[in-house]
């Protein structure tokens with residue numbers, strides 16, 4: 001099969017307008033006869049459901065949380081990017097496009113990225129109209145700051161709660177449609193399978209997590225906006241419930257997965273403090289605007305950080321990347337931290353952290369100014385660590401954070417299954433091999449508010465003659481039987497080990513061998529270990545309780561069973577990409593200075609993977625990337 005990204009013709013800057021001008025429409029009278037399933041109520045899902053509901057489609061919106069506004073977007077702290085150039089510091093749509101392409105190490109599609117930058121200003125206007133309380137300057141203008149990998153200020157923020165405030169805006173829009181009866185909400189419902197009819201996505205099987213009841217839902221199209229799967233690493237900045245199940249089960253029904261091993265490891269998480277920890281807390285990247293990162297020059301250093309003189313400190317990012325310094329992109333900053341920690345310079349009780357120091361900023365700007373910018377982050381740090389970061393440096397460490405990989409989608413955000421769309425972090429589309437900070441909230445919102453309304457309508461215009469589908473057809477029956485069989489299998493094992501036990505082992509395996517750096521030897525080893533772990537899982541897992549009740553352990557077991565398959569594909573993906581690019585750092589492919597060594601001749605493509613059946617190796621289908629606007633260069637932040 002050849003992949004067609006369906007990029008519109010014409011010059012880059014006209015492509016999205018060309019698409020909008022030519023996309024097919026659905027008559028308002030027909031819209032109310034058409035049903036749309038949206039799985040996920042994060043920014044991507046809420047924005048899509050609210051927008052499509054407002055257009056008059058009948059939307060069913062699903063999430064596993066008890067409220068739509070608890071979707072994981074709520075956790076995002078630092079900000080959302082837009083090329084508004086309010087600071088007059090030389091920003092433009094093209095510059096944002098270029099920064100994003102370069103940040104992703106030239107492994108994303110030009111047309112998608114340009115659209116992201118083009119729609120960014122519109123998103124800020126939309127959010128302001130919804131009442132999102134962005135930080136403002138004294139004169140009333142929206143304020144912005146810098147995030148890693150750029151030299152302009154284009155990150156709009158609402159203190160350290162940007163995701164929460166944006167999500168409240170999207171949630172209001174969603175609830176307006178709920179009261180208008182164009183959207184029906186199904187909270188505490190988990191999608192367990194996708195239903196295809198005549199090769200098209202026409203429904204889902206879900207489990208009501210409160211009652212255990214299995215339900216069938218049909219529609220004319222299905223949108224997955226189910227977020228990222230970085231939680232596969234167990235210790236990550238994501239919440240415990242984040243999972244890959246919806247996209248993975250769609251994958252097994254024919255949707256290709258793209259570059260699943262491209263995981264962003266964030267440089268500014270709080271370090272792991274002990275074996276019983278299940279989640280790492282993120283300290284926003286915005287802190288790197290004013291915080292300076294360093295480790296002691298002496299491996300045996302025992303002094304309090306404030307007592308270590310300047311000439312005995314190694315500000316390694318400023319030393320290695322003088323042009324970007326502490327704002328080097330995430331992949332580079334995380335790797336540099338790992339390099340220092342592995343070399344024995346790590347600080348803290350576990351020697352697994354580096355310092356993030358605000359003393360210079362406080363001296364220059366005053367404590368009040370720093371409190372104004374980051375007060376809630378400093379408070380959070382104090383609550384967790386009992387340390388006053390105004391008085392001594394924070395300790396930070398890299399942690400798994402974001403999935404650049406996900407379901408393969410074309411320019412319309414449609415997967416390889418007709419009628420199945422993937423939005424937000426669930427797709428692979430815009431970030432290449434490394435996402436720039438604050439581009440993800442943007443992508444989720446742009447996908448949901450601005451792209452899906454056009455592209456989903458374009459698809460539905462061809463479906464106006466499809467009747468509402470009953471759910472007693474063979475396709476729904478078969479899918480439900482499959483779901484019940486899997487749940488039954490998990491419950492019947494009757495072993496002694498918990499789902500968490502497997503998750504922890506899997507997470508460590510992945511972090512060690514398919515995390516910040518990868519090698520052929522390590523990846524081959526991990527693949528074998530994952531296979532063994534999967535076998536052990538199906539022999540020794542213990543899931544108490546039954547299927548017909550609220551059963552948190554059963555939910556977890558289902559998600560881990562999927563992670564055990566996703567993990568193998570991640571390693572396969574990393575193994576076959578014999579180059580280093582962005583977050584994918586293969587130890588065999590690096591420069592003399594330890595920087596990523598790309599191989600554009602052989603690997604300038606998106607790796608899309610096609611499921612071949614249980615225990616069969618997946619097939620790689622490359623989608624070549626063409627660069628017409630930008631020259632492929634060695635990414636340098638020096």
Ligand SMILES: Cc1cc2nc3c(=O)[nH]c(=O)nc-3n(C[C@H](O)[C@H](O)[C@H](O)COP(=O)(O)OP(=O)(O)OC[C@H]3O[C@@H](n4cnc5c(N)ncnc54)[C@H](O)[C@@H]3O)c2cc1C
Pocket residue numbers: 039040041042043044045062063064065068070071072073074075076077078079080081162163189190191192225226227228237238239243245246282401402423424425426437438439440441442444
């Ligand atoms: C701690 C943290 C801080 C971040 N800070 C920033 C930032 O400052 N700026 C930025 O740009 N990005 C940030 N990010 C990334 C950004 O928050 C996410 O990429 C983005 O919010 C994802 O939005 P989404 O709508 O795709 O998915 P999510 O918000 O994760 O929503 C997923 C939805 O899918 C539902 N779901 C999942 N699986 C199923 C299933 N099987 N059945 C039913 N429902 C399901 C969930 O219930 C949820 O409603 C941060 C991420 C983290 C973890």
